[in-house]
Amino acid sequence: MRKQMISSLAALALFVGGYASFAGMGGTSTVEAAQAVSSFKDVPASHWASSAIYSAVEKGYFKGYADGTFKPGSPVTKAEMASILARLNDQPESPTAELNHFTDVPEWAKNGVATAIAKGFIRPSSYKGKLDAQATLERGEMADWLTQGLSVVDSDYGQALSDVTNTVIPAKEYFTGKLADSQKNAVAVALGTGLMSVANDKTFGVNRTTTRAEVAVLLSRYASVAKTKPADLQGLNELRQVGLTGTNLSVIAPRYQVFPENRYPDSYDYSKVTDDFSKIRNKELNTVTKYASAKLKNWVVINPYVKETERSIYYPVFVDEKDKLLRGAYYSFTEYDFNIIDSMSRLQAGSLFNSPTINPLTSPNSKAFREYAVPHMNNLLSSKGIFNVKNPIYWGEGLLHFDKTLNPEVHLTLKDGTTFYIVPN
Template sequence: MRKQMISILTALALFVGGYASLAGIGGTSTVEAAQAVSSFKDVPASHWASSAIYSAVEKGYFKGYADGTFKPGLPVTKAEMASILARLNDQPELPTAEPNHFTDVPEWAKNGVSTAIAKGFIHPSSYKDKLGAQAALERGEMAEWLTQGLSVVDSDYGQALSDVTNTVIPAKEYFTGKLADSQKNAVAVALGTGLMSVANDKTFGVNRTTTRAEVAVLLSRYASVAKTKPADLQGLNELRQVGLTGTNLGVIAPRYQKPGPEKFSESYDYSKITGDFSKIRNQELVTVTNYADLKIKNWIVVNPYVEGNARSIYYDIFVEEKNKPLRGAYYSFSEFDISIKKSMTQLQGGSLINSPTINTLTSPSTSAFRDYGAKHINDFLGPKGVFTVRNPSYWGSGLLHFDKELRPGIFITVKDGTIYRVIPN
């Protein structure tokens, strides 16, 4: 009987080490945590997540296994992650939380799941009766949980989740149409805050599982982002502005503004002038030539002269380090919807808008642009540069100039008479 009891206790210890104590049940002192991490057989000091794992163990979010390992590559289940999130002491709770109606949560995780709901990470209304508690948590759902948690910390993060509905998301799945609408907003905010990033293959990996090591890193990032005001995150600001207006111009090139009435003659109808790109986004434009009807879906501006966090969140998609435009220009990338009336060549398409900035002639030439899966003009061209489809949608590449000798102003007219006019002030 005694041997049987010891066997049961040993099995329970393994279970607690791998599951229940993922949420910190039982507690761990700082000294014990340091000793545990330093002795993990599979977490050498050179491990990419060693410091995050140390921190997570120190805070009681994780424990190791009885065999002296941490198992950093082991996937984390939804029940485990909910229990971990429940242990975030700095996370506020909602005034009124949704009821926990899940029927598939194991007994050891019920309190953790209920607390994660109370803290806003999990919205039961987004599920039916089952959480899928024992299934491995995928990155798309992880993005949802973490960004929902941020919206409880600061309501402006919740507003950001709404603002990015129509944004351009710097992940391959967005450009290839493989990012579900239900997860677009969360993925955008996760990327914009720096909580999560794309892999080397440029994918966000919404269906990839999340490992224990990755969760340790995410917890550290979450704590940092939760202490940061959304307005202080340039990448998030870009995604929000593109979502709301169609361009990140105001973030990357704020000198470009609508000119005042003094720039026009008294006879000019200044009421037609707007500096709000949303007023011309997805509207039929007046074109120089009559080969096709044209709309601009999005306009992305990239400053190639800055480093680190000052870089546009779209930098890696469109720009290569070795290339710098002449005379201090910024890069300009526009996404076009074109409706060809009869037939049109590439050169004829390039004549639709007479602007070095909003340029329909060429697409970005970087290898990264192709890796992200964004649409290139060459995808729609056949022999002799003739468009093979009547309704191509692709990204054009131009330059945003500040030098007055190089036509720095942007002048676009909508068929309803609205004029988008901005200049560098």
């Protein structure tokens, strides 16, 4: 049903005043387009986006400049990007497209902006009458446009945008609290689908501008994702499950299932037993010791034994390449929310739960963990190892075992008796 996205090849005039041109190729043939790309003085074959640029020019999304350059690092304006998105012929029109009430769109871009709205990429209700059409397009807004477009292609992508509201986002800004709530959902889906990624500094960069080369790559990725069912994207599945339940366990370790009823005494009220982490997420738990009241905000499980393409989307956040485990254990990372009753040391925190999996004794010491600036226990301790805040919130590291000799059970109980109890089958 979804064909490879091809430009309509409708030509636009080259823009004046230094604006980059995104004109269609008109009657230009594929051979001529290939020759144009090969002749760009600033796009050698070794350029990281050369293939994507070639494809984008061939399909009519871009033209070069009169001086024989492509200017791959030049920023893209909102009007220009809207005109590009308007040419995606395989993008269906949204049945709920909003009215176009923008008052600041230049004449040359009005048709493109109107079509991008009709195809669901742009939602005028998110703006206050003005698109700021000739401003450069930032990555956060790009994520909005592309993920909104996906929700028109497949309604399940729209559901995914809702499901990730409370997820853990594998980007530095999320962990440092610098990612606005209004940006989280689109950023999460953009990362979960592979449309966009974090930079070398581990930030998503919502305020960074988008370049011509990056747009060429994004168009190629969008075409691929639009042909893929959301359920087939493991990273997106993890983000959705964490958003909905607080853990990615069902995606990464589906062998773990609820403790069987036949192993309970007949007198026990089994209706209180669950494998649904959402039923205990952010609720006060029973603890072995009484140094603090305890809640679990999120629980991330990582299988370190699979090849890179099958790894958890959270692997780069918590685990270094050199890290190894023994006897088939998986990594277990839990976000804790404690309210200390009097005072509590690191060792006393470790005594709150009798579990190798839910273990608040230490935070990860990986380089990745530090680079993503994930909240670390050590930042909350005095020189004597005592917590210097009453409400420490941090991530701890444990092990999820499958070996029955190493206590593979995960058993947590709320004050009201609700029991999260799972074992590997």
